[in-house]
Amino acid sequence: MTMTMKKTIHSKNDLVIKFANVNGTGSASANNLFAKALFRMGLSVSPKNIFPSNIQGLPTWYEVRVNDKGYLGRRGGIDIAVCVNPQSMAKDIKEVSPGGYVVYDNTKPLDLRLMRSDVEFIGLPLTQICLDEYQDPRQRQLFKNVIYVGALAALINIDFEVLTSLIGEQFKGKEKLIAPNVHALDLGYQYAKNHFTCPLRITVERRDNRGDKILIDGNTAIGLGAVFGGATMAGWYPITPSTSVIEAFEKYCKRLRVDAGSGKKNYAIVQAEDELAAIGMVIGASWNGARAFTATSGPGISLMSEFLGLAYFAEIPTVLVDVQRTGPSTGMPTRTQQSDVIACAYASHGDTKHVLVFPATPKECFDMTAQAFDLAEQLQTPVIMLTDLDLGMNDTMSEPLEWDEARAYERGKVYSAEQLEAMSEKFGRYIDSDGDGIPYRTYPGTHPTKGAFFTRGTSRDEYAIYTEDGAEYVRNMKRLLKKWETAKSYVPAPVIDNSGKGSDIGVLHYGTSMAATLEAIDYLAQEGIAVDSCRIRAFPFCKAVEEFIEQHSTVFIVEQNRDAQMRSLLVNECEINPKRIVPILNFDGMPVTAKFIQQAINSRLDINKVTPIRKNTTSNKAEQ
Amino acid sequence: MSYIKPSFRHPELPVNELGFTQQQYEGSLSTLCAGCGHDSISGAITKAIFELSIAPHNIAKLSGIGCSSKTPTYFLGSSHGFNSVHGRMPSVTTGANAANREMVYIGVSGDGDTASIGMGQFAHAVRRNLNMMYIVMNNGCYGLTKGQDSATSDIGSKSKKGEPNPFEPIDLASVALQLGATFVARSFSGDKAQLVPLIKAAIAHQGFAFIDVISPCVTFNNNPGSTKGYEFVREHLAATGTVDYVPMKQEIKTEYAPGSSTEVTLHDGSVVHLHKTDDKLDVSSRRSALALMQEYKAEGKILTGLLHMEQNSRDLHETIGSSNKALRSLSENELCPGTAILGSINDSFR
Numbered sequence: 001m002t003m004t005m006k007k008t009i010h011s012k013n014d015l016v017i018k019f020a021n022v023n024g025t026g027s028a029s030a031n032n033l034f035a036k037a038l039f040r041m042g043l044s045v046s047p048k049n050i051f052p053s054n055i056q057g058l059p060t061w062y063e064v065r066v067n068d069k070g071y072l073g074r075r076g077g078i079d080i081a082v083c084v085n086p087q088s089m090a091k092d093i094k095e096v097s098p099g100g101y102v103v104y105d106n107t108k109p110l111d112l113r114l115m116r117s118d119v120e121f122i123g124l125p126l127t128q129i130c131l132d133e134y135q136d137p138r139q140r141q142l143f144k145n146v147i148y149v150g151a152l153a154a155l156i157n158i159d160f161e162v163l164t165s166l167i168g169e170q171f172k173g174k175e176k177l178i179a180p181n182v183h184a185l186d187l188g189y190q191y192a193k194n195h196f197t198c199p200l201r202i203t204v205e206r207r208d209n210r211g212d213k214i215l216i217d218g219n220t221a222i223g224l225g226a227v228f229g230g231a232t233m234a235g236w237y238p239i240t241p242s243t244s245v246i247e248a249f250e251k252y253c254k255r256l257r258v259d260a261g262s263g264k265k266n267y268a269i270v271q272a273e274d275e276l277a278a279i280g281m282v283i284g285a286s287w288n289g290a291r292a293f294t295a296t297s298g299p300g301i302s303l304m305s306e307f308l309g310l311a312y313f314a315e316i317p318t319v320l321v322d323v324q325r326t327g328p329s330t331g332m333p334t335r336t337q338q339s340d341v342i343a344c345a346y347a348s349h350g351d352t353k354h355v356l357v358f359p360a361t362p363k364e365c366f367d368m369t370a371q372a373f374d375l376a377e378q379l380q381t382p383v384i385m386l387t388d389l390d391l392g393m394n395d396t397m398s399e400p401l402e403w404d405e406a407r408a409y410e411r412g413k414v415y416s417a418e419q420l421e422a423m424s425e426k427f428g429r430y431i432d433s434d435g436d437g438i439p440y441r442t443y444p445g446t447h448p449t450k451g452a453f454f455t456r457g458t459s460r461d462e463y464a465i466y467t468e469d470g471a472e473y474v475r476n477m478k479r480l481l482k483k484w485e486t487a488k489s490y491v492p493a494p495v496i497d498n499s500g501k502g503s504d505i506g507v508l509h510y511g512t513s514m515a516a517t518l519e520a521i522d523y524l525a526q527e528g529i530a531v532d533s534c535r536i537r538a539f540p541f542c543k544a545v546e547e548f549i550e551q552h553s554t555v556f557i558v559e560q561n562r563d564a565q566m567r568s569l570l571v572n573e574c575e576i577n578p579k580r581i582v583p584i585l586n587f588d589g590m591p592v593t594a595k596f597i598q599q600a601i602n603s604r605l606d607i608n609k610v611t612p613i614r615k616n617t618t619s620n621k622a623e624q
Numbered sequence: 625m626s627y628i629k630p631s632f633r634h635p636e637l638p639v640n641e642l643g644f645t646q647q648q649y650e651g652s653l654s655t656l657c658a659g660c661g662h663d664s665i666s667g668a669i670t671k672a673i674f675e676l677s678i679a680p681h682n683i684a685k686l687s688g689i690g691c692s693s694k695t696p697t698y699f700l701g702s703s704h705g706f707n708s709v710h711g712r713m714p715s716v717t718t719g720a721n722a723a724n725r726e727m728v729y730i731g732v733s734g735d736g737d738t739a740s741i742g743m744g745q746f747a748h749a750v751r752r753n754l755n756m757m758y759i760v761m762n763n764g765c766y767g768l769t770k771g772q773d774s775a776t777s778d779i780g781s782k783s784k785k786g787e788p789n790p791f792e793p794i795d796l797a798s799v800a801l802q803l804g805a806t807f808v809a810r811s812f813s814g815d816k817a818q819l820v821p822l823i824k825a826a827i828a829h830q831g832f833a834f835i836d837v838i839s840p841c842v843t844f845n846n847n848p849g850s851t852k853g854y855e856f857v858r859e860h861l862a863a864t865g866t867v868d869y870v871p872m873k874q875e876i877k878t879e880y881a882p883g884s885s886t887e888v889t890l891h892d893g894s895v896v897h898l899h900k901t902d903d904k905l906d907v908s909s910r911r912s913a914l915a916l917m918q919e920y921k922a923e924g925k926i927l928t929g930l931l932h933m934e935q936n937s938r939d940l941h942e943t944i945g946s947s948n949k950a951l952r953s954l955s956e957n958e959l960c961p962g963t964a965i966l967g968s969i970n971d972s973f974r
Binding site: 210212213214215216224227228229230232233235252256257259262263264265266267268269270272273274276277278279280281282283284285286287288289290292306307310400401402403404405408409442443444445446447448449452453454455456457458465466 | 652679680681682684686696697701702703704705706707708709712714715716717718719720721722723724726727744745747748752940941944945946947948951952954956958959960961962963965966969970973974
């Protein structure tokens with residue numbers, strides 16, 4: 001149908017398309033095919049799953065952003081909505097930006113109340129085509145998805161051969177399925193060609209932004225990091241969005257860790273009865289000298305807290321991955337947030353603090369997982385990796401994963417049988433002989449008569465003997481604090497970008513807020529506002545983080561939680577005046593956008609009447 | 625309780641096959657109340673391990689929290705020990721066992737630690753047939769917090785405070801049988817002659833070996849009216865029979881009356897010999913054990929001894945197919961797939 005539209009969107013390689021599907025209808029693989037095709041065309045693509053906590057029959061969405069500048073955060077706004085779910089159609093159509101397109105199944109006429117004059121409607125008779133082509137009801141449902149991908153190829157100019165070659169790869173080993181899928185693509189493609197002016201005003205075109213990058217989700221990268229990092233034991237309890245971490249670990253272990261001769265597994269994965277048991281197993285295995293880990297999300301962190309206190313106090317390496325979701329309680333279990341920062345930093349009763357690492361990309365998920373095993377064993381303490389649903393469950397463009405053959409696992413201070421044999425003095429588990437707060441441990445079963453000790457959560461002396469002597473307790477707690485100081489030189493350093501060349505304005509960010517923050521900094525630069533950035537990658541904070549704050553008179557922090565939790569940590573640990581750090585907080589369950597950050601910074605600069613000119617040319621006005 | 629440990633030992637103490645004296649299997653001095661049943665159990669563990677000639681460093685002893693969970697400090701001083709979190713010993717032992725299947729795992733818990741806070745972990749360790757000996761030192765009350773009733777306290781049983789317990793007890797041996805435990809026994813801390821061979825058999829068993837040991841709390845639950853006190857238990861005991869654990873290398877010397885004995889040969893060739901006092905018991909049948917326990921209970925008697933034992937038990941490692949070697953002994957070369965493989969993994973994401 002034709003309507004006069006006031007505004008139209010014209011773009012090449014800059015679009016957001018949102019698919020509105022029904023859970024459990026096979027749409028996920030068709031939508032992945034769509035995103036992968038754009039990736040193969042050399043474009044920067046960032047797909048996001050937006051799914052409710054249901055398994056079958058209810059609405060689910062998939063949003064894909066394409067652009068030419070390598071931006072991977074959410075953009076906001078929808079240029080094309082593919083509406084194949086009648087349940088959510090009214091809302092889905094409303095969301096489309098003026099001048100955009102609504103692609104829908106017009107087998108049944110559209111409810112006239114849903115019509116808008118400021119968007120263009122592209123009707124595809126998906127149900128009718130499937131009724132005509134296929135007999136099997138399941139095929140009628142599945143191929144509907146493939147048909148709309150074929151139609152989109154014509155509508156926005158996707159290379160058809162890229163799609164067909166992807167189908168070939170997807171069904172390798174099941175060649176019978178290739179022809180019907182290609183046929184379904186072609187049905188959609190031909191229908192669109194024959195009924196619309198193709199391409200539309202919104203198109204894509206081949207680029208070379210891909211390089212050697214890969215398209216992988218963070219949870220898979222973590223699973224691989226655990227395989228390469230030498231984990232042999234995983235205890236876990238299913239919880240969205242962390243479940244696929246262990247699934248990936250198991251998948252690659254089955255492929256890479258089964259002894260060819262005996263058929264035996266060089267790993268043990270135990271699905272626990274709850275998160276308490278999951279972390280208990282990890283602690284038991286680590287205590288006994290294996291590299292072990294678990295993965296969970298916020299509610300699991302709450303349940304694991306008692307054990308984390310034990311591991312901290314008894315000094316047992318413990319690797320824990322927290323794929324954060326929206327809390328508190330069950331919150332929005334299938335939406336993203338960075339809201340477990342404080343819960344993890346100080347998890348447990350008594351004086352505890354834990355080493356945290358914050359990956360921002362799949363490559364960092366891989367690297368930091370492997371590194372977490374080193375850190376946990378070097379520091380003999382829990383190491384918690386905080387990622388989130390956005391990074392964990394969405395395919396993300398990433399630098400390829402790398403492993404340095406020269407790298408050796410850092411197993412920390414562990415006495416061997418030979419070292420124990422040669423020892424003339426009595427072994428003391430908690431003696432700080434190196435002055436770095438890190439004592440020496442022994443694995444059970446090492447030496448027949450030397451090196452045994454009793455691991456306990458109760459206070460003990462340097463020989464691990466139970467004591468309630470206050471002075472011994474204080475000495476031990478102070479040593480743990482010394483170890484905390486040592487940790488600062490072990491953990492990943494922040495990534496600091498001073499491209500603002502000495503700007504007064506600095507932005508702190510961490511984890512998945514990176515993509516949107518860096519994009520916002522680009523937009524601000526276009527407005528003439530130079531901004532430096534510092535990406536925090538670990539807790540305890542390295543000196544460089546404190547220095548970055550000191551060097552900038554106006555400091556923002558971007559977080560995806562309500563309470564500015566990282567800011568609280570900075571204020572608490574670095575003794576910073578809270579007024580020095582302005583929080584920019586997004587916590588609606590959707591990944592933060594660059595526009596949101598840009599607007600927040602702009603409005604703050606307006607309020608403070610900050611003249612965003614460089615330090616060497618003006619006086620400092622930010623702190624008024 | 626004593627607070628001085630005598631350092632004098634007879635110079636010609638007997639040694640076991642490995643050349644260790646029983647003293648070398650002892651631990652620190654107990655801090656429990658004088659006369660506590662738990663100390664007798666610690667003594668029985670010490671004696672059993674000494675007689676089995678297991679090198680102390682090849683044993684790991686783990687516990688939860690409570691009076692019972694303190695005891696691993698009081699036996700096997702040359703073994704690594706782990707006093708973990710209340711009710712969570714089973715998960716820590718699961719992890720420890722996963723990391724190194726070549727060691728012997730002794731888990732010590734109490735009735736509070738197992739039947740209340742740790743019920744979930746206990747049940748799942750049983751289900752997985754974790755290769756360990758799990759001893760509950762069962763006194764029917766919370767000792768460390770001064771005598772509250774526990775979940776194994778019999779209905780109507782009176783603790784020191786004099787109030788009868790109004791709730792149904794959890795019978796851990798029955799629960800273990802129902803959950804599929806492959807070795808279940810019950811004993812009494814005051815009956816070392818029965819307990820020591822049971823411990824030996826439990827340690828030799830390949831899988832989850834559960835021993836519920838009634839162990840009176842002399843301070844809070846040894847009064848008239850208590851069903852977990854020394855006097856009451858002694859008066860109401862009934863044993864399934866006499867157990868003998870015979871290591872593989874030894875010849876069976878004891879002679880038993882025909883028709884009343886059962887032999888179970890273990891994976892390593894050693895033999896558990898049960899001389900039965902009640903012919904109705906068939907140790908290979910968990911149904912028989914459950915029925916007999918009910919029968920004795922109805923008569924007001926506590927049935928002790930070996931109740932059930934599965935000869936062809938498969939432990940967790942066998943079920944999940946993990947390496948015969950200790951996982952912790954695998955080298956970086958065996959674990960890390962290397963750069964070339966990572967390259968092909970990268971390709972699969974392009």
